[in-house]
Amino acid sequence: MHYPVLLKETIEILEPKENENFIDATFGEGGHSFEILKYTGPKGKILAFEWDPELYQLGVAKIKNLKMEKRIKLVNQNFKNIKRVVKEEGFTQIKGVVFDLGISSWHYKKSGRGFSFKNDEPLDMRINPQIKITAFEIINYYSYKDLVEIFKNYGEEKEAERVAEAIVKRRKEKKIESSKELAEIVGQVKKIKKKKIHPATQVFMALRTFINSELENLKEGIKSAYDVLDKGGKIVVISFQGLEDKIIKEVFKLLKERSKALIITKNVIRPTKEEILKNPKSRSAKLRALKKP
Ligand SMILES: C[S@@+](CC[C@H](N)C(=O)[O-])C[C@H]1O[C@@H](n2cnc3c(N)ncnc32)[C@H](O)[C@@H]1O
Incomplete structure (x- = not known):
């Protein structure tokens, strides 16, 4: 419905x-x-x-x-x-x-583009495929500083530094491929846990907002x-x-x-x-x- x-x-x-x-x-x-x-x-x-x-x-x-x-x-x-x-x-x-x-x-349920932290999907998050950059590229190749800025400026993520640090550490071992993997990394490092809100909400919001301008x-x-x-x-x-x-x-x-x-x-x-x-x-x-x- x-x-x-x-x-x-x-x-x-x-x-x-x-x-x-x-x-x-x-x-x-x-x-x-x-x-x-x-x-x-x-x-x-x-x-x-x-x-x-x-x-x-x-x-x-x-x-x-x-x-x-x-x-x-x-x-x-x-x-x-x-x-x-x-x-x-x-x-x-x-x-x-x-x-x-x-x-x-x-988009969350059927697009298969990694918009939701609940699904295990490739990290894409583009509303339109003409957009040049995907979430995969940002998460795996952007500098620590750029990640912090995106999480803060586009998602008001209070723990942007801790999250960016964890991402940079993990991607040295292997590329971060899916929405579920990203959600788990964010969930593990965030200290402030709000009851009804998934800990990865702001990070996902930031990526989507940034990618799609x-x-x-x-x-x-x-x-x-x-x-x-x-x-x-x-x-x-x-x-x-x-x-x-x-x-x-x-x-x-x-x-x-x-x-x-x-x-x-x-x-x-x-x-x-x-x-x-x-x-x-x-x-x-x-x-x-x-x-x-
Ligand atoms: C919240 S939904 C709208 C739901 C709609 N009012 C309904 O009741 O079904 C927002 C929609 O706007 C589209 N959208 C987002 N940014 C857009 C843009 N810059 N130009 C046109 N459509 C856009 C999204 O793809 C999405 O389908």
Whole structure:
């Protein structure tokens, strides 16, 4: 079962209506897109972005199966290029854009690319194979100093030095090949153990965020989305880690100062207890929204 995060709250903010157009910057399994389409018939359209080519193919098949081709166009593009793609597609009158950041459940469970510390898979972690660097290369060839910086700057790992030391020591004996091996190394050296959180969470998050330039894409993506919005249009951003939230706040502030954007969510919106019970993965989610005056 797929539970799109903060779905009800997203709809309440975007207020989709008959024949309105929206952008889904992170299609994934389509949860937010298909819900928006329920409100925007008969002619409202969605332009959806999915950077992962495999998930994009699955998405195209799903849209075809549901006979939704006339209402939703899915593109295999990075959302940092929203402005260019919108122009190429001739997509206009955009009333809202939704970003539901990170990766999909599909990535953890089915991609086979080492995103999850629970599976024994090759260390890849690229959302798109055009990206040059893999987790294997970083873990086995980056210097101690670079590893420490990545773990700190992209995952807020408090024990970055100890973890990097252990990795460098182990790789002298043999290459570190799999997500499970990496998770075990991190688990063995970390002193601070949090009850509900796996000790390798931050290291995996750091690698994924760094490899896929997620923070850089986010900064570009929000600015690009703002440029294509209609007057009165809104942007909803759902994030799952502190570093993303920091960037969202910074870009929102910039847009407020530069373009008089209105920040709708004075306080960040969090999932309800009921949502967290139904979908524990939603527990770290934060929603912020902006309106173009
Ligand atoms: C959390 S999931 C979205 C889930 C979706 N809202 C749903 O309900 O199924 C995020 C998706 O965005 C994609 N993604 C990540 N970075 C992207 C980027 N820069 N451009 C486009 N898609 C991206 C990921 O591959 C992933 O499938």
